[in-house]
Amino acid sequence: MTDTPRPRIRLVDVAREAGLSKTTVSAALNGTGRLSPAVRERAREAARALGYRPNATARLLRAGHARLIGFAVGEYPAGAGSYMESPYFAQLTSATATAALEHGYALVLLPSGATPDEWNDLPLDAAIVADPLIDDPLVEDFLQARIPLFTDRSVEGREGAHWVDIDTVEAVRGVLDHLREQGAGRIAFVSQDARTRFHRESGEAYRSWCEERRVEDRSVLAERPGNGAVVAAVERALGGGADALFVVAEVAPPLVLDAARRHGLAVPRDLLVVCAGEDGSAEHADPPVSTLSLRPTQVAEAGVELLVAALESGDPAPTGRLVRTELTLRASSLR
Amino acid sequence: MTDTPRPRIRLVDVAREAGLSKTTVSAALNGTGRLSPAVRERAREAARALGYRPNATARLLRAGHARLIGFAVGEYPAGAGSYMESPYFAQLTSATATAALEHGYALVLLPSGATPDEWNDLPLDAAIVADPLIDDPLVEDFLQARIPLFTDRSVEGREGAHWVDIDTVEAVRGVLDHLREQGAGRIAFVSQDARTRFHRESGEAYRSWCEERRVEDRSVLAERPGNGAVVAAVERALGGGADALFVVAEVAPPLVLDAARRHGLAVPRDLLVVCAGEDGSAEHADPPVSTLSLRPTQVAEAGVELLVAALESGDPAPTGRLVRTELTLRASSLR
């Protein structure tokens, strides 16, 4: 029944207990200053005995920074399910957290549509907006608040803004070229009605590739995010007689194969398939599915690096970097 | 070329600009105190003109709390890939963040194996350890630091600890009973060598269910986490002649169906399948796969509620709550 009293132990309490001054105890515990080993030990002992834990907020106030970075995703309107269920965002989020931690920063999760008053009370040194919407208010708010920001290329050149993006156009053309080399003539492009840069740019890249080659534009749009709607879009594409599928909408790759099977199509014999995304089931599907990785881990690492460099140097000059996507060829697109 | 000066605007700066005192400006901006509308407006105007943003750290020091909750997952040893790639943890994480935000708290992402010095500098009001390992050091560290904690039932009764857990034993027996009712006689149990409570308890529940009914124990363990190893385990179970599969190891359900197909087994005719987990592809698989949901969203909400209640009341008395799992029956386990 040790009914420990509520009030937390402060530095002064330790000092009093040890018969030393705040200053000395602080130096002893932080390993700074020139203290005699005896005194240092005495201070440490008192701290241990009292169960002293320094008040983080106070140190931060003194230090002038919080080593905290806000993290939000622009992609999903609040409430439309969780963005983390997407393997891409899951990897992006955890890679960002890991990269930040390695630089001594912790990530604070912000809701997708966060307004300033939701983060104004948080001591954020910087912010990250992953896959911002077009003219994302979140981005504008952070920029206006002069909080260093890392997001995609749409902020290029703005003060305090740092970007990392992928080579979408090149990547899309690479996939399409690959499918053509493997003998596909009617390549359908399955996307989703997303307002992200990737979906917009990849759609444009697909269309211009088709135009250049004078082939029919076989884009199909999923009406909503989620496996169900994307599978429905895939079925439409197959109904249209496609002999290859490039799926950039997020979907579990095995479900695409299921759809093909239902249409009596053998992959890769009758239908070639490439999916964009990080879904781990692609590799173990039957047959294994070729994937275009958007490299969330590399994006996160590069962005955090840029952001931290800006933070440490205090230089608001905008910086940016491009990350290469990676096409992994598997049985589903190789004849 | 507005070369804005580095130093941030503080309250005093606004006060000087407005010809008022810090106190008055503070009251004006916070809407407290009794100020004349004129003065209030003058203060606000000055703040706006200077682009004043209050220092969050300073307010927090004053307020005595940070409204920040640390979030870590015990499950994965650091570096073994990201826990967020699991739909269960992805949902748990985002539901926790959402629930916390609704109560005015923000979530700080901590790495899985975090040691005290990784979070000591963070102003955490509380912590959450999802799916702790047995005797998880993380749990012990938080408890010892007297930081209010929410985790699973293993901390039941300890001061400052709050738990939420699921009815694992009942749930497992329910699934097994269901499979038996549907005519299965040789039910294999596919798990993974995880040190979480769920995997341990579900395994025990399966074994005692088998004993009670004098049927063979057909447990199979995946050697590692990840689709590959789990599919291999499923194949072993099928090789052993199972006529039903209860897969509690995390895997994309369509891959289980693929494995069955490779063994020439039709689902549900020759093989019944139930998967535990939140993988969204189960619903759209062909045939749709029955799933046992561990209800991460409900767990998160209940836990945050308990934690926040304890935080607001300052009462360290331990609390806990049980959440019911949910079995969704689909074609894969219905004859």
Add this chain to the structure above:
DNA sequence: TTGAAAGCGATACCAA
């Protein structure tokens, strides 16, 4: 080698 005192930036009491 040790300690007194001055901040960090904001809020809240209480006197004017």
Add this chain to the structure above:
DNA sequence: TTGGTATCGCTTTCAA
């Protein structure tokens, strides 16, 4: 109605 001053808990000169 307004403002001086103490305070939150810690770190850091700087003097002794």
